Amino acid sequence: MAHTMAGNKKLLTRVRKIKGQSIALENSLEGEHECLKVLQQIAAIKGAVNGLMKEVLEGHLREHLAAEDITQVQRMEEVEQVISILKSYLK
Known part of the structure; x- marks a missing residue:
């Protein structure tokens, strides 16, 4: 989750914008x-x-997926998790 921590301020700004848009709606x-x-x-x-x-x-x-220090099995598990999330998101 390091990438969300590094870009935390930018991501929170986006979330707050969405919150404001939701309130406006x-x-x-x-x-x-x-x-x-x-x-x-x-x-x-x-x-x-x-x-x-x-x-x-x-x-x-x-x-995570491009990390060099994970095994092929770990990488495939990550891929399956991302696919599952994308399927849910794109319903």
């Missing part, structure tokens, strides 16, 4: 704003979550 729905504005906010949240996933996934692949 909630406020839009409570205030009965136009459908297009709600859809735009949903799209922005999805894009932000995808960006966060990309950052964490890239760090994981570089730090």
